[in-house]
Amino acid sequence: MRSLFAIVLLFGWNLTSSTAWAQNAAARSGEWDKIVEAARKEGKVVASIPPSAELRKGMELAFTRRFGIGVEFVPARGGAIIRRMADEARAGVQYFDIHIGGTESVITGLLPENVLEPVEPFFVLPEVKDPKQWWGGHIWVDNAKRFVYAFVAYQTVSLWSNPNEYKPAEFRTFDDLLNSKLQGKIGISDPRTPGSGSSMWSHMVYVKGEEYVKRLVAQKLFITRDLRLLAENLAKGKIAVTSGIGYSEFLPFIKANLPLTPLPVPKEGLYATGGYGHLTILKNQPHPNATRVFVNWLLGPDGQEIFSRSMGVGTRRLDVDTRWLKNFGVIAGKDGLTLEQYYKFENQSEEKIHKIREPGAAMARKLLGS
């Protein structure tokens, strides 16, 4: 059903955006046409993408249809694929052109290996190059502001409850999670590894301090890396509250009308993130022209619409509608945050990873064992 919904939307968007694309075509320089032609000769672009069948299908269909250039997607979670890219680079093997994913694995695994190419020189089309098309202009995650481009920015409610077990009205602050009635009833996504679990945990450490998380651990948490299991346990009422798990994991349960509801935003606030919406380009990419075409398509309105819809996250592109995300507990940065708030609460940049996430994960390992 979810796929069908996405496909209908995709076709709808294609109809309208194709017209826009055609109108802009005249304005494009011959340079772009040459790049596309050269890309066709290269045949394909190879990209590692987040693990979502819907994203894979949507992007492959739309990109190949538009340009007649093949795409080879390798869907994977961060750590393992990042390690593979680093090992390949060391062995002089160039297989991947692009990596799209979360920041922690890139910052800790790829950036230090010096295997990334600056992204901005790959921006060709005016609608991609122009910072005015983007909420907050061009936002970079790495300190050098060259290698890791954030095209998504949003806040998500990553605290959910089963209202039969715990009423959302009972929750106002993170301190409410220390209520004795929640002992043994809180499930969290493992904060010792990167992901939404680590983001939420680090945020709690950042805003509430070590003493708070120690008391939270004393609540006998159910900790797992299996987000499906976490969602299922909440839906079945085995646990009352979950932390570090978002809308996309709950979607099948919500569609089945199971009792799941996001908790209100705590008074301490929530972190802001780019989720999987970060673009990096590998050095000496085997298909440089196809990479250029893909980057400009991905960061254009078509690519951002597909990414945003498939992943349920808020793009920073101003010409892509993201207001619908609010119904699902996701607030796109451009729809509900000021830039100051965003920079205050984001915890995915290189600086924040070293300052907040890594100490948070270290504390998690100390308290939960490693």
Added chain:
Amino acid sequence: MSDRSQLTGERATWARTLAAPAWNWRLPSLPIATLLLVVGFLVLTPLVLMILNSFQIARPGEPIMWGLEGWIKAFTTPGIVNAMTNTFSLAITRQAIALAIGAFFAWLIARTDIPMKGLLEFFFWLSFFLPALPETMGWILLLDPKYGLLNQAIVALGLAAQGPLNIYSFWGIVWAHLGGSVSVKVMLLTPAFRNLDAALEESSRISGASGWHTFFHIFVPVMMPAILVTTILGIIRSLEAFEVELLLGTPIGLQVYSTKIHELVTWEPPQFAPAMALSTVFLFVLLLMVALQRRYIGKRSYTTVTGRGFSIRPTRLGAWRYPALALVLGFALIITLVPTVLLVTGTFMKLFGFFNIASPWTFDNWRATLADPVLARSLWNTLAIGLGSGLIGVLFFSAIAYAIVKTRYRAGSLLDFLSWLPWSIPGILLGIALLWTFLQTKIFLPIYGTIYLLMIAMIIKSMPFGTQMIKSILLQLGNDLEEASKVCGGTWLDTFRRVIFPLTMPALITVGLVGFISAARDISTVVLLGSGKSRTLSLLMLDFAAGAEFEKATVVAVIIVGLVVGAALIARALGGQVGVRE
């Protein structure tokens, strides 16, 4: 002594050493030496890289740095002692129960007049190849203490106030593994029982020995090679199993060794040094078991198939015939049909395991999965990798096994030892070790990212099983068969083609089938080697599962099961079995 004479003296010493009759060392022939080099390279490179990397402590981007930090971290990790205790308790419990049940069922199928033998054996084959993850989900559906269908039925019938069965427990984990553990024993021991000459049994009885005496003093010793291989296989599989333990052990805080390794590998950045250090325990256990196996088998003869003829007469069960059938069939159905039915049911559900939601049934999962353009490509890749690794594997393992059994070279013993080594690397780390091997060997770079690399990986992974099974069959063939061929003027090739190959063909088909099916199911070995164009069905299943689309993942799992059943049926139609042709 001058340098020259010293050198000459050293050479003489070496020459004496090489020629020493006690050592019985002879330089291997060119084909054997080539085989030794190839096998040595394929199995030692990943192992050496794994051990080296357990001492590599630099973080990403830093120059290589060696140290013991990984080892210290590995063995001081909190809970590691508990994890080891749990691992060995689970492994020993599972193997003891599975060996007793499996050997008994194998004997019933192979040596008695129990009805429906073929069907019974086929059920065990099927059970062995069922994907572990969806199968475990099926058991949770039935045996969850609160929501399990069986527990709910027991409570509804008033037999207990609360569900008495709990899949989230030590015994729950044993149960979830039991189907696969018993099945592999039945798969491998049934043909070995079948290969026993009934004359041995009859001679024992004529001499006045009881049934038990015959079983323990005739059957068990003669079958020891097969029993030892299945036991080693079982223990190694028990040590490296982690999917079931992760699902059923985590909620109750029960950790095992492999879940600890999994934890380290999935850290950011991955903690390969301690993970590799921990996995050396596998190497130690494997070496110990192989040494014990070699010591036990020693120079005894296990020949049961000779040129003198071969008699197979089943033991009559009499009044026990149908009760025995009910027992074996009941067990086979529970471990095969129940998870399969639950798996197939899950593919038609909006939410796997949620029967109480409004309109729980849907065709959408099938519709969406079948419409996915990657499915056809993945199916093709799976078939190509499965057939390729199955066929090439059979040829390769036959050559290794033949060199081990039928040549007098010491190199044969070395080959035997080397062929076990891929099992010394846990599946979860074999993938990364093979990635390093392929990246650092220029000869593999032209096929990097293609299905051929995945074929090679699967052949390496299947080497211990394939080689040892073919070896155990070759051990049962008497030398007089080959000698008779030679006396009749047959060349080595004639003998192999017309004597050895026809006798071992059923076993070869089965080894090929196991290679095919392993390739169809494997995730951990190929996950890091697969590319967009070489992805298999199992990797597509992983994609769906990682993207929280569990129901679509079960559709792919059912397609894999369909492929496995189809391959097993074809193999059986061709006469496949792990034993000589009847």
